[in-house]
Amino acid sequence: MDRFRMIFQYFQSNSESVMNGICGLLALASVKMYTCFDFSCPCLTRYNMAYGLGIMFIPAIALFLCGLILNRQSLVMLEEWRRPQGHRKKDLAVIRYMCSSIMQRAMVAPVVWIIVTLLDGKCLICAFSGSVDPEKFVGLDNTTLVQVQQLLAKVPCKDDELMRNNTSRKAVSRYLRSWSQALGWSILLILIVAAFLARWLRPCFNQATLLQARHWSNYIDIEQKIFEETCCEHSRLFAHKCILHFFESMRREITLHSFSLPREGQEAEGEECLLRGITDQDQVNKLLKTWYYEKPPLDVSQV
Amino acid sequence: MDKFRMIFQFLQSNQESFMNGICGIMALASAQMYSAFDFNCPCLPRYNLAYGLGILLVPPFILFLLGFVLNNNVSMLAEEWRRPRGQRGKDPAVLRYMFCSMAQRAMIAPVVWVSVTLLDGKCITCAFCTLVPVETLGNASHSGLSQGAMKRVLARIPCKEIYDGQELIANEVAIRYLRCVSQALGWCFVLLMTTLAFLVRSLRPCFTQAAFLKSRYWSHYIDIERKLFDETCTEHAKSFAKVCIQQFFEGMSTDLVAAHCHPPRKAPADVGEAAEKLLGITDQGTMNTALKSWHKCKPPLHLHPPALHSSNGWAGEEQPPPHPPVPRREMAAYYSRV
Numbered sequence: 001m002d003r004f005r006m007i008f009q010y011f012q013s014n015s016e017s018v019m020n021g022i023c024g025l026l027a028l029a030s031v032k033m034y035t036c037f038d039f040s041c042p043c044l045t046r047y048n049m050a051y052g053l054g055i056m057f058i059p060a061i062a063l064f065l066c067g068l069i070l071n072r073q074s075l076v077m078l079e080e081w082r083r084p085q086g087h088r089k090k091d092l093a094v095i096r097y098m099c100s101s102i103m104q105r106a107m108v109a110p111v112v113w114i115i116v117t118l119l120d121g122k123c124l125i126c127a128f129s130g131s132v133d134p135e136k137f138v139g140l141d142n143t144t145l146v147q148v149q150q151l152l153a154k155v156p157c158k159d160d161e162l163m164r165n166n167t168s169r170k171a172v173s174r175y176l177r178s179w180s181q182a183l184g185w186s187i188l189l190i191l192i193v194a195a196f197l198a199r200w201l202r203p204c205f206n207q208a209t210l211l212q213a214r215h216w217s218n219y220i221d222i223e224q225k226i227f228e229e230t231c232c233e234h235s236r237l238f239a240h241k242c243i244l245h246f247f248e249s250m251r252r253e254i255t256l257h258s259f260s261l262p263r264e265g266q267e268a269e270g271e272e273c274l275l276r277g278i279t280d281q282d283q284v285n286k287l288l289k290t291w292y293y294e295k296p297p298l299d300v301s302q303v
Numbered sequence: 304m305d306k307f308r309m310i311f312q313f314l315q316s317n318q319e320s321f322m323n324g325i326c327g328i329m330a331l332a333s334a335q336m337y338s339a340f341d342f343n344c345p346c347l348p349r350y351n352l353a354y355g356l357g358i359l360l361v362p363p364f365i366l367f368l369l370g371f372v373l374n375n376n377v378s379m380l381a382e383e384w385r386r387p388r389g390q391r392g393k394d395p396a397v398l399r400y401m402f403c404s405m406a407q408r409a410m411i412a413p414v415v416w417v418s419v420t421l422l423d424g425k426c427i428t429c430a431f432c433t434l435v436p437v438e439t440l441g442n443a444s445h446s447g448l449s450q451g452a453m454k455r456v457l458a459r460i461p462c463k464e465i466y467d468g469q470e471l472i473a474n475e476v477a478i479r480y481l482r483c484v485s486q487a488l489g490w491c492f493v494l495l496m497t498t499l500a501f502l503v504r505s506l507r508p509c510f511t512q513a514a515f516l517k518s519r520y521w522s523h524y525i526d527i528e529r530k531l532f533d534e535t536c537t538e539h540a541k542s543f544a545k546v547c548i549q550q551f552f553e554g555m556s557t558d559l560v561a562a563h564c565h566p567p568r569k570a571p572a573d574v575g576e577a578a579e580k581l582l583g584i585t586d587q588g589t590m591n592t593a594l595k596s597w598h599k600c601k602p603p604l605h606l607h608p609p610a611l612h613s614s615n616g617w618a619g620e621e622q623p624p625p626h627p628p629v630p631r632r633e634m635a636a637y638y639s640r641v
Contacts, residue, residue, distance in 0.1 A: 294389030
């Protein structure tokens with residue numbers, strides 16, 4: 001429990017950590033989505049390629065857009081980019097830094113989806129089963145072209161009546177799966193090497209500019225958060241003053257209209273103070289009605 | 304248990320986080336509802352379309368309305384929209400902002416339902432099984448069936464146990480085809496929705512940032528003001544009730560002293576706090592009378608000023624006097640303790 005709370009607090013303490021957390025969650029969500037998704041290849045000649053490649057790329061694009069939407073910093077960056085200059089100059093290096101860090105984080109989930117897809121192999125088997133060379137496989141080379149195409153298109157469907165006990169189906173399937181897994185592992189290796197090189201070689205180029213850009217992008221983020229918090233606090237105080245002013249003005253009006261003598265010399269006890277001079281069912285009803293029909297103006301300057 | 308409490312506290316700390324939390328819960332609930340739902344295609348020509356499209360479209364509509372119902376801010380929006388102008392102007396931009404943010408949050412659960420339904424494929428398979436292209440996928444010409452008979456056969460595609468058209472078109476082929484179409488539609492729908500959300504979120508800072516900041520501040524203000532007003536009224540009601548009940552008990556004890564013709568007991572100087580809290584009611588009969596009169600004759604909602612100990616005007620079974628129409632102060636002077 002303590003460990004969980006510590007992890008939670010660590011993630012909340014820094015806005016970059018929050019974004020890394022969201023990035024990780026999206027990556028896990030993409031793996032979970034793939035395992036829940038019921039892949040069913042149509043096993044028809046023209047539809048296979050479209051379905052296979054569609055399942056590989058369309059969810060990746062959707063996950064990329066999700067990564068951009070869920071990242072708070074993308075809004076901050078856009079605001080900084082589009083704001084009028086005013087008294088504060090705009091630093092393009094900061095905007096570029098923010099943009100690149102947002103893109104890097106948004107790319108994690110789609111890359112995870114594509115790699116999981118390739119390592120699993122079903123998408124590539126579905127998409128490219130019609131494109132293998134039938135002469136390489138026994139049992140597929142002595143029929144007409146159209147029939148070969150149809151047979152190959154049915155390779156991804158293990159339960160199809162034509163394919164149930166076909167050994168060449170297993171051969172084609174294994175062949176395509178090995179290609180798919182090789183591609184998946186190669187992409188993973190290339191990406192990890194690229195990330196490693198980028199992190200190691202970065203201090204050799206322009207470290208000072210990078211430090212500045214990172215500092216100011218953090219600053220802009222924090223400044224916006226604090227502005228929002230200050231506005232919240234201000235609106236709370238404003239509302240409090242406005243309501244007290246309203247109760248006070250109601251009390252004055254009631255005293256004026258009921259012609260009763262002002263209470264002199266009575267020290268307000270605790271409860272009487274909270275009653276604010278409203279001590280009657282009719283007075284309460286009048287107060288509530290006035291609150292609805294004539295809300296007080298948004299002006300607490302004379303309080 | 305602690306974990307849930309912490310997550311709950313984190314979500315409640317910020318009003319927006321709380322609404323996002325409710326949003327996420329509804330989305331998960333809609334996915335769970337779909338997996339718990341037992342889909343049963345009727346496998347009859349005209350009913351399939353109605354059933355399939357009904358399951359696809361009616362629950363999202365209900366979830367959308369539920370999203371509005373569960374949102375506390377709906378009543379705030381309605382109140383702000385309908386209130387008379389009074390001394391405070393109305394800003395339509397604020398109303399629009401409030402409505403848009405509520406609608407966006409309410410859209411999430413229906414979108415999740417439609418996506419999960421399309422990606423699963425059962426609804427589309429049921430609804431459109433009679434439209435499968437039999438000429439390309441099966442043997443339409445060989446069967447010699449009339450249109451109506453063929454439609455009846457095709458309508459049974461989703462129900463594998465009673466399907467009898469294996470020569471017309473293989474069951475697995477048809478189901479694979481329909482499921483592929485459904486999943487393609489599902490992913491395109493997901494992509495379309497995420498693109499729309501992305502555009503809505505990213506175009507706003509480019510065009511209307513100043514107006515947005517204004518609307519957000521004032522919509523937040525209206526929410527806080529309403530909450531603070533409710534809190535102030537609750538505090539006032541508590542104090543009102545306390546003073547009213549205190550005055551009732553004081554009135555009771557004064558009445559009873561007057562009725563029994565006892566001189567008021569001079570309380571000893573060092574009476575304890577507990578004796579003070581007894582409010583002058585110190586025996587069973589008196590207490591019973593107090594309880595009975597609380598039930599039969601509740602005091603009027605009108606507090607006396609604290610200096611005067613006026614009685615309730617009666618003790619025992621008689622009817623209470625009618626509520627005095629003029630300020631009580633003048634009347635109180637005529638009640639004397641005899």
